[in-house]
Amino acid sequence: MTFLDMLRDATARNHSLLCVGLDPEPAKFPTHWRGDASKIFDFCAAMVDATADVVCAFKPQIAYFAAHGAEAQLEKLMAHMRSVAPQVPVILDSKRGDIGSTAEQYAKEAFERYGADAVTLSPFMGLDSVLPYLQYEGKGAFLLCRTSNPGGDDFQAQTLANVPGQPTLFEHIAQLAQGPWNTNGQLGLVVGATRPQEIERVRAVAPTLPLLIPGVGAQGGDAVATVQAAQGGPMVINSSRAILYASAGMDFATAARAVALETRIALNHAALQA
Numbered sequence: 001m002t003f004l005d006m007l008r009d010a011t012a013r014n015h016s017l018l019c020v021g022l023d024p025e026p027a028k029f030p031t032h033w034r035g036d037a038s039k040i041f042d043f044c045a046a047m048v049d050a051t052a053d054v055v056c057a058f059k060p061q062i063a064y065f066a067a068h069g070a071e072a073q074l075e076k077l078m079a080h081m082r083s084v085a086p087q088v089p090v091i092l093d094s095k096r097g098d099i100g101s102t103a104e105q106y107a108k109e110a111f112e113r114y115g116a117d118a119v120t121l122s123p124f125m126g127l128d129s130v131l132p133y134l135q136y137e138g139k140g141a142f143l144l145c146r147t148s149n150p151g152g153d154d155f156q157a158q159t160l161a162n163v164p165g166q167p168t169l170f171e172h173i174a175q176l177a178q179g180p181w182n183t184n185g186q187l188g189l190v191v192g193a194t195r196p197q198e199i200e201r202v203r204a205v206a207p208t209l210p211l212l213i214p215g216v217g218a219q220g221g222d223a224v225a226t227v228q229a230a231q232g233g234p235m236v237i238n239s240s241r242a243i244l245y246a247s248a249g250m251d252f253a254t255a256a257r258a259v260a261l262e263t264r265i266a267l268n269h270a271a272l273q274a
């Protein structure tokens with residue numbers, strides 16, 4: 001089953017556009033585990049168990065594991081997700097981007113070591129830095145396109161004077177991903193929920209690609225505007241901190257589930273209005 005099939009199935013089965021981002025920060029853990037990096041697996045597994053029937057995807061961010069030397073805990077978490085939620089695709093957020101030979105190693109890490117169903121990638125180094133990921137049939141690869149952070153303007157909003165139509169850089173990335181770079185139908189795009197008008201533009205340029213949209217919740221992106229802007233093709237709306245750290249008490253998993261349920265309802269409501 002391909003990443004896109006899994007995404008479609010999980011979206012339908014769980015009636016959900018919501019992806020829970022797994023960004024474990026020991027300093028923010030519930031009081032009884034606060035500061036304890038050995039609890040990264042336990043914390044994330046509790047989140048997975050509490051939300052597996054509410055989401056269309058999970059997105060572990062690799063830096064939150066690597067920063068604590070917790071790669072073994074990430075491996076254990078990937079196995080846990082496959083066991084308790086085999087129908088939910090896992091997007092490994094690693095934002096890699098390097099020359100082909102090194103990209104081969106990163107692709108191996110994501111798909112063979114961790115068994116991810118999709119990855120996030122930086123397209124900055126060009127097509128040959130993306131191709132090694134596309135060798136893994138059926139796996140997804142989301143290219144950073146219009147990111148949610150303020151510095152996203154520095155390059156992504158610039159106009160490319162030497163490209164026909166003079167698109168912005170982010171529009172050009174969307175055109176490449178929808179067209180010539182999408183050799184096996186595996187590409188998607190990352191667009192920030194903080195920029196709904198530009199999501200709409202990306203959707204116009206890339207009508208069929210799955211959009212991974214972080215930025216609702218802690219970054220303040222408008223859930224309704226986001227869903228409406230991305231209508232017409234597959235979408236995965238990520239929220240991390242607002243769900244993970246909903247409570248610092250013993251009820252942290254129940255509180256996370258409650259926020260996930262609320263977010264799912266808000267996203268579905270927006271989809272109905274669109």
Ligand SMILES: O=C(O)c1cc(=O)[nH]c(=O)n1[C@@H]1O[C@H](COP(=O)(O)O)[C@@H](O)[C@H]1O
Nearest residue numbers: 061120147148192214217218219239240241
């Ligand atoms: O690729 C991403 O996932 C990503 C792209 C982007 O433009 N903005 C963005 O916030 N992210 C990631 O999405 C998550 C957002 O987390 P919260 O702001 O806590 O919901 C983090 O893991 C970020 O690294």
